[in-house]
Amino acid sequence: MDRALAAVPEPPPVTSAAPAAPEPPPLRPRHRLTAWAAGLLLVVPALLAGCRLLDTDAITPVPQLLSLLPWFTVPAGLAVLLAAVARRRVLTFTAVVVLTATGWAALPYQPQLVTAYGAPLTQVRVLAANVEYGQATGALTETIRRERPQLVFVSECDQVCGHALTTAFAAELPHHASVDAGGSVGSVLLSAYPLTDERVIPAVMGMPGATAVIAGVPVRLQLAHPLPPMPGQVDLWKRELGRIESTARQHTGPLLVAGDFNASQDHAAFRSVLRAGRLQDAARLADASRTPTWPMEGPLPPFVQIDHVLVSRDFTVRGIRFPDLAGSDHRAVLTDLDLRGGR
Secondary structure, eight states: OHHHHHHSOOOOOOOOOOOOOOOOOOOOHHHHHHHHHHHHHHHHHHHHHHHHHHTOOOSTTHHHHHTTGGGGHHHHHHHHHHHHHTTOHHHHHHHHHHHHHHHHHTSOOOSSOOOOOSEEEEEEEEEEEEOTTTTTHHHHHHHHHHHOOSEEEEESOOHHHHHHHHHHTTTTSOEEEEEOOSTTTOEEEEESSOEEEEEEOOOSSOOEEEEEEETTEEEEEEEEOOOOOOTTOHHHHHHHHHHHHHHHHHOOSOEEEEEEOSOOTTSHHHHHHHHHTTOEEHHHHTTOTTOOOBOOSSSSOOOBOOEEEEEOTTEEEEEEEOOOOTTOSSOOEEEEEEEEEOO
């Protein structure tokens, strides 16, 4: 019996199996909905930040939405909070990346640091205004009388508007170049300095230009008013901004381009104009490049700066203001400049 017991083999040692990794708990319906909401909020900010990174205006609706680029940091920030509440790590990380990219894209743009050389020759006050089919002609007249600019760039100035301005300021601003037409097509450039070499950039709306001799220095003046980037005419908007870019690139001397660009610093076509002509936005130089100039009418508050005064490095900016114009959906841009020479 003892031998029988001894012959029975011992059972193998029992080994405990490694516990299986716990499966992640399923999203509760409320958290699943929160995660979906976060993802949806990221779509447009990610698209716009990507286009800014790639330096493209793409196609509709991107050019229109780029006018609101800084405001899309709000939904991106909300998406970060919702993703964190939903406890989805990958989504939270993605939302943080999109928020960071959108914030970076919304920083004030400056193509390069341009230093003006030479001693100041004279001060020049420049006023750019869109009078909305001539409706703000009276308000602009009062502003010119009060501020006394030497150069005035007026968009959407029809024949009645043009006649009123040239008559009212025949003594102070006796020289002018214009496109005489109705509605939004008409425009006029008023100058205290004699104008020569008048030319017009081909466009649907009038964009006259001329050369003024200021303190002995020939300065090229160009009024800008391309079409807005409405659906169906984005290509034409890009083409007209491209013509302004070509004009800026071809000119090597002092250059001043002002008007309603229908584009902000968040549009690649506008940044291309700056780079081509070695130009800087006077508002950027004065740390005011996010001051909105449009729309001044309607249910929405103004949210984008599309009216600009661009200067070559022959100018320094002393100050900038944005006067309201009763009757117009744009603020004006009033800029004090120093023209420098003797580099």
